[in-house]
Amino acid sequence: MQFSSRTRWNVERTRYADTLHALRTDGAPYFDLTASNPTTCGFHYDSIGILRELSRPECLEYSPDPQGIPQARAAVTLYYEEVAGAQLLPERVFLTTSTSEAYSYLFRLHCNPGEEVLIAQPSYPLFEFLADLDDVRVIPYPLFYDHGWHIDLAALETRITRQTRAVVLVHPNNPTGHYTSGQEREALEQICLRHGLALIVDEVFLEYRQDAPVPAVQTCSFASGEHPVLTYVLSGLSKAAGLPQMKVAWLAIFGPDPLLQETTSRLEIIADTFLSLNAPVQHALPFLLGQRGGVQQQILARVGSNLDALDRLLAHAPLLSRLGVQGGWYVVLRVPSLTGGEELAARLMQEQRVVVHPGYFYGFHGDGWLVISLLPPTEEFLEGARRLVRFFE
Numbered sequence: 001m002q003f004s005s006r007t008r009w010n011v012e013r014t015r016y017a018d019t020l021h022a023l024r025t026d027g028a029p030y031f032d033l034t035a036s037n038p039t040t041c042g043f044h045y046d047s048i049g050i051l052r053e054l055s056r057p058e059c060l061e062y063s064p065d066p067q068g069i070p071q072a073r074a075a076v077t078l079y080y081e082e083v084a085g086a087q088l089l090p091e092r093v094f095l096t097t098s099t100s101e102a103y104s105y106l107f108r109l110h111c112n113p114g115e116e117v118l119i120a121q122p123s124y125p126l127f128e129f130l131a132d133l134d135d136v137r138v139i140p141y142p143l144f145y146d147h148g149w150h151i152d153l154a155a156l157e158t159r160i161t162r163q164t165r166a167v168v169l170v171h172p173n174n175p176t177g178h179y180t181s182g183q184e185r186e187a188l189e190q191i192c193l194r195h196g197l198a199l200i201v202d203e204v205f206l207e208y209r210q211d212a213p214v215p216a217v218q219t220c221s222f223a224s225g226e227h228p229v230l231t232y233v234l235s236g237l238s239k240a241a242g243l244p245q246m247k248v249a250w251l252a253i254f255g256p257d258p259l260l261q262e263t264t265s266r267l268e269i270i271a272d273t274f275l276s277l278n279a280p281v282q283h284a285l286p287f288l289l290g291q292r293g294g295v296q297q298q299i300l301a302r303v304g305s306n307l308d309a310l311d312r313l314l315a316h317a318p319l320l321s322r323l324g325v326q327g328g329w330y331v332v333l334r335v336p337s338l339t340g341g342e343e344l345a346a347r348l349m350q351e352q353r354v355v356v357h358p359g360y361f362y363g364f365h366g367d368g369w370l371v372i373s374l375l376p377p378t379e380e381f382l383e384g385a386r387r388l389v390r391f392f393e
């Protein structure tokens with residue numbers, strides 16, 4: 001059988017996957033500190049309202065629009081008015097089934113096979129696969145931690161070549177939980193301007209800010225302010241409304257006027273080729289997005305209380321510490337580097353029945369980094385964290 005070289009992945013089951021499978025299927029309880037699916041973490045949703053919106057009579061009509069139906073895009077423009085005070089035209093919004101699809105549209109729009117996009121390290125691990133599938137090369141640029149996370153801007157600029165087409169930024173980043181600062185944004189825009197690059201900003205966790213009052217959130221979206229370079233802002237229901245099962249995301253285009261029309265026209269053809277969103281969810285989008293506040297409050301409360309519980313445990317665990325978190329759903333732990341990351345995660349599953357992610361999944365260098373989710377139900381999180389601490393004792 002002839003397969004494409006872009007799918008030449010190592011598909012053998014890893015020790016991590018094997019151990020996790022055994023843990024999940026042996027029938028005994030386990031403590032999943034990687035759980036990040038909000039629909040299974042015990043949050044309350046307005047189920048009646050959601051199902052009502054998905055069964056409106058209009059949902060039975062097929063009236064395809066490559067960018068998404070106008071009412072749904074209007075809901076996205078309202079979202080940016082609320083979170084960023086931004087006046088975005090519905091013509092600059094494209095609905096997609098996921099941010100992954102939005103990335104894929106953008107990689108196809110900007111990159112020929114073999115061309116490059118710059119991606120932060122550590123960051124969201126799916127980029128490698130997305131890029132592989134679109135024949136794009138991922139070039140990492142380093143983040144460093146010094147009383148909080150920062151972009152190594154000088155290193156980033158040295159990674160730019162004639163093949164580079166875009167800089168990708170996750171804001172706040174997963175799993176480091178840090179927001180790009182105003183100065184970093186300015187510097188990045190200048191770099192993109194100098195080298196003719198687009199800026200792709202993934203803001204799925206934007207509203208999950210832990211360390212600042214809500215008004216501060218409203219000024220830090222890349223949708224706000226001036227846009228000297230072509231800037232795409234990506235988000236979606238999976239995080240913004242805790243509804244990953246709805247499969248709705250979007251990209252919003254900002255930038256200098258002459259570029260906007262050309263960009264929109266080209267993207268329209270890409271989107272028209274797939275027409276991937278279903279009608280019910282588009283009709284429901286104004287409601288789904290409008291009710292996000294209730295879910296966000298519950299998630300923020302959970303993340304905050306789990307982080308407090310973790311800190312109380314870490315206060316008595318001199319060998320373990322955590323890095324600062326500004327927002328998002330994750331926390332990075334510094335643990336003794338006893339053994340390789342995969343071995344360590346496997347032993348935690350076997351000896352303590354606790355699931356964690358080794359840092360290398362996200363591109364952390366070296367051992368001694370673990371990433372855990374702050375979303376699990378409180379009791380499960382607490383018991384998992386206790387066992388984690390006990391393991392290192």
Ligand SMILES: Cc1ncc(COP(=O)(O)O)c(C=O)c1O
Nearest residue numbers: 098099100124174204236238249
């Ligand atoms: C940074 C980031 N972007 C996007 C996503 C997924 O979004 P979607 O479900 O819309 O593809 C995730 C999921 O964890 C994420 O961490």
